[in-house]
Amino acid sequence: MILNPSTWLSSFSFPSLLLGTATPSEYSPIVLTGVLLSLIVVYIASKLGGExxxxxxxxxxxxxxxxxxxxGASVLHLLVFPEGGADAGDSVLMTVLQFIGNLTPDAVTSIFEAQSEVVSVLAEIGVIILLxxxxxESDLKELTKVGYQATIVACVGVAVPFGAGTIGLIYLFNFPAIPAIFAGAALTATSIGxxxxxxxxxGQLKSxxxxxxxxxAVIDDILGIIVLAVVASLAKTGEVDIANVIYLIVSATSFLIGSILLGKFFxxxxxxxxxxxxxxxxxxxxxxVFAFFMAFIGNAIHLEAILGAFAAGLVLDETDKRKELDEQVKPxxxxxxxxxxxxxxxxxxLSVLNPSxxxxxxxxxxxxxLIxxxxxxxxxxxxxxxGQPGINRVAIGVGMIPRGEVGLVFAGIGAASGVLDKPLQAAIIVMVILTTFIAPPLLRLAFKESSDPQKELNQLDITR
Structure with a gap:
């Protein structure tokens, strides 16, 4: 069985995913071997890259x-997936397994599909945990401190790139509406971390x-998750239905707000x-249990599981056990x-971006x-x-630039849904990488170039 990308997270069937309905049971040890080799590659790569x-x-x-x-598919071909157009012959790991087990080509293909499904499901569970x-980490109390100014900044930061990106892709590059909307949504994210x-x-955190x-950025995360829930659901239907969009926006907002309000009792x-x-x-x-239940409810009402997981995090952020929970979620x-x-x-x-x-x-x-x-x-x-005289507007704007892990969530879900072709998917990834790379030095520069009176005012705010 190959998991339909358009129904990412809509259902889990671990026995069939572990073996694949087309994979004979005698191959299950080889499937497990492939999964273990894949995880070895994942963890070594993640630690080396992160360090x-x-x-x-x-x-x-x-x-x-x-x-x-x-x-992955761009360089070493250690970790490749069928939905990207790869087959078992493109995977170095499958070549190793074929050599070890003396497998037939048909067996290798079945094992490759089953192994890829398991890794993909683990990745999907990973994104639920991430959200x-x-x-x-999204402290709702921060919203009351910055008030309407932060709300306006967040709304502009979502509306402008979303509108410009979507319209530009449709009218300048002749993209269909759904991929253009998804790419526009990927532009709305901001990495608060x-x-x-x-x-x-x-030293400017309290300025x-x-x-x-x-x-x-906190509000932007909330708006971004709602936008993501809307466009991901649109991707499932394959068409833009205004009534459906309104329903999704209302239901996503009601679900999120209702979850937070009910959270006081929970x-x-x-x-x-x-x-x-x-x-x-x-x-x-x-x-x-609560996070997965909320994810299930989100999925059941035709939103996305990640919206439920995010809402669960917001609810439990207010509990007295929050610090202990935060430490236990990290591992x-x-x-x-x-x-x-x-x-x-x-x-x-990334070969699709090769100019030659x-x-x-x-x-x-x-x-x-997109950049x-x-x-x-x-x-x-x-x-x-x-209404804020002497405010460093450049610093505020630059501080909203990095997409980081939130932008990757959009790119990953867009790819899994099948609505993004390779050039557009790679272009979004490049946009995420570049904006996240340039934001830290630009933010430092923006504050460094502030006038001396502004610096003194910031320091006064910090002391307060």
Whole structure:
């Protein structure tokens, strides 16, 4: 059985995924061997990429993405997938398994499909855990501190790149509506993790600009998840239905807000349950049950499982067990989330951006267009702030640029849904990489170029 990409996360059938309905049971040990070899490649690549990226003062997630590209279809062919057009003969790991087991070509094909399905499902579970973790890190109390200014910045930061990207792809590059909308949605993301880390390093996290940036990034995450739920659901239907769009927006918003409001009642039950349980996992197991249940509900009402996981994270962020839960989620995320990032990179074939091939030149032009829209669409958000004399508008705009892990979520889900062709998928990945690379040095420069009075004002805000 090959998992239909358009129904990512819509159902799990682990026995059939582990063996594949077309895979004879005698091949199951070989399938397991292939999965284990794949995970070895994933973890070595993720750690090497992350460590190298950290040493050069860049986000580790970028190193994981680049490492995925290297071990995947673009370079080493250690980790390739059928949905990317690859077959068993393209996989180095399958060549190793064929040599070890003396397998027939038909057996290798069945094993390749089953092994790829298992890795893909693990990656999909990884993205659920990632969004749950992002929800835990999105402190709703920050929204009240920055107020309407952050809300305006976030709304402009979502609307401008989404509109410009979607319209540009449709009218300048003649893309169908669904792929154009998905690519436009990928432009809306902002990585709160990357931005807040840089702000902390340069001592601007508690400045007026820093508070607005972080608050806007939190709201941007919420808006981005709603947008993602909408466009991913549109990808399933294959058409743009205005009534369906309105339904999805209303249901996504109601689901998220309702989850947060009901969370006040759930938090007491969660704490009580955690205190009553005496065995290991008394906190993390109830939390994961809640996260997976919310993901199931999100999927059941025709939204996305990740929206439910994100809502679960927001709810549990308010509980008294939040700090303990945050620490216990990290090891699980460390195990599963790298599979997602490495898989996203591995599925990207950057050869489509090779300018020496005439057919690829359109992909490069698309990537250039997306990068320009991605940067300008966020920089303009600084000028959405009003009533704040002396505010560093450039710093606010630059702080919203990096897409980071949130942008990768969009790219990965778009690829899994089958709506993005190779040039557009690779162009989105390149946009994510570049915006995440350039944002940290530009943010430092933007604050460095501030006038002395502004610096003094920022320092005054910090002391307060």
């Amino acid at each position: 190298i990226s950290r040493k050069i003062n860049l986000p580790p997630v970028l190193g994981e993405l680049v490492a995925g590209v290297i071990v 749950f973790e992002i929800g835990l 990357i931005t807040s880390k840089v702000l902390s390093e340069i 007026r600009e820093g508070q607005i940036i972080v608050g806007a 938090n007491k039950s969660f704490v009580a349950a955690a205190d009553r349980l005496q065995t290991r996992g008394n906190i993390i197991i109830p939390a994961l 699980i995320a460390d195990i599963l989330v790298p599979i997602f990032f490495i898989t996203v990179g591995a599925k990207v074939d 091939t005439p057919a690829n030149r359109e992909g490069l032009i698309i990537a250039t267009f 320009i829209v991605a940067i300008i669409g966020k920089v303009v958000t600084g000028w959405a702030v009003f």
